[in-house]
Amino acid sequence: MAAAAESDPLLPPARRASMLMDYLGVLRATHPPERAAAIDMGAFRRGLREPLGALLPPAGEPADRFDALRLFDEHGVLRDAVEDLCREHLVPHPALERHWTWGRVRAEQEERRLYETLRRLSPEEYRRARTLLCEHPAGGLRELRRAWDGLWMRFDFFETVSDWPWSRLEGWWYPCPMCRWPMRVVAHGSTVDVRCEAHAARGVHYRCAPGGRGSGPVPLVGTGRAAVAVQGVPATTEHLALTRPVWRYGTLPTLLELALRDALVGLPHTRVGMWPGTVRPDEYDLHIEVTVPGRRRRVWRVDAKAWESTTALAGMLEQRDVLPYALTIVLPDHQADDRHFLTARLRGRRMTVTTVGRLVAAVRAACGAVPR
Structure with missing residues (x-):
């Protein structure tokens, strides 16, 4: 994330400095105190453009060491392999948890990746992608591929709804009538509430209808002013939604x-x-x-x-x-x-x-x- 911030020409300098200070604090916490004190901002920024050995903490095992790894190519451009390495090797660390939760790290990475992907689009593609993020944030695989069309392979920001237990109610999920993203299912004893995280305050919340359940989706009863009728969708591997x-x-x-x-x-x-x-x-x-x-x-x-x-x-x-x-x-x-x-x-x-x-x-x- 520090390398991505360092290489982004559109990032305001004050924002870049703030981000790098945050990342430097995380890195220092992985080192013994006597070593951490030697890594100041200048050493950190130089180290990002040199073999990484000077920045890495002591290794517990020799496997998967990146001492010779360079994050930037000879032209000063962030290497494509960096994103792959983050996906494959970035794991929770106690020092990281003291500064950021693992969820925040993943969210920060995903948000940056979204904006970097959008910036690489033409103005016409950018406007279309922004609209699609709103109009087609979840649905069946065929439906999504048809809607996103030529942009589909460039937007790998979807996950399988069946992997989200918080969104499933007896094998079904329910799209929010305002944002079309899966609503959250919350059980309180014998009562089950279904609500949108973003729009519950505006009246998008429901409750399970008692009895009368057949083989289809569990019927919902609206309990909020904006709780219009919604149809349950099968929570199968063929149904996807944008990451949170x-x-x-x-x-x-x-x-x-x-x-x-x-x-x-x-x-x-x-x-x-x-x-x-x-x-x-x-x-x-x-x-x-x-x-x-x-x-x-x-x-x-x-x-x-x-x-x-x-x-x-x-x-x-x-x-x-x-x-x-x-x-x-x-x-x-x-x-x-x-x-x-x-x-x-x-x-x-x-x-x-x-x-x-x-x-x-x-x-x-x-x-x-x-x-x-």
Whole structure:
């Protein structure tokens, strides 16, 4: 992960420095104290571009040592084999657990891999992939292959639903009606709840219907305001879903962006573009332009964020370079109370913070649409 951060030309310098400090702390914890003190940031960054022997902790066994391994090729490009080595050899370590849980390490790797894959796409492919992450995050293998088409072999971010015991109810899984990803099954004694991790607070939760079970999926009774009828799907090896980190950091933000677009499309004098960047399609998410004859043109460059922790989001945004244009950070409506905290943290960075509902109201007012 340190090598990936070191080699990413699009990573803001402050963000890179923060990540490398984190990784250096993990590496130092694998060494005896007297050796750890000698590995400062300079030694760490040099060691990433040299044979790895100087950075590795003492070996318990001679097998699978990587003393001579180089992470970068002769042109300074991260070697393709690094990802394979991470998949094959990176294992939990007590020192790692003190800094990060194993789950966090896997999530960090998967999130980085997603964004690196997206960045290698053309602008057209990027926009299509972002939409597919939202519209087809789970389903039957044939259905997914048909939907993803030429992008299927480039997006190996799917796992078999049958390997996720938390999503199965007597051999069936249930897609969330909002995000289409498998909902979680939670048993409380004789009661079984089924709910979406991301949308339970918005009313996507169910309970098993008592009795009347046949050979098909267990019927669910909606217990939330957004619990529309859902059909159970067989939890077989032929049914796949995006990994949790990709769903969390790829699907959920895209849902927010598309919901915002759908609320604005069709308004008078208003033009909405999705992922409009030409050099980097992920530069920001929506470009909203309102041009009313006789009035000043209004423009919003929107970056939608679906983070659980507003504090963590603030830390990430503070590490960005100051932008050459004004950026509007949009939060889900249920995080309306957090916008004041985020605004205070981002003061002086050319960023304003609002929510989906507030931005829609502002655009409608600017274009002269009748208020809802």
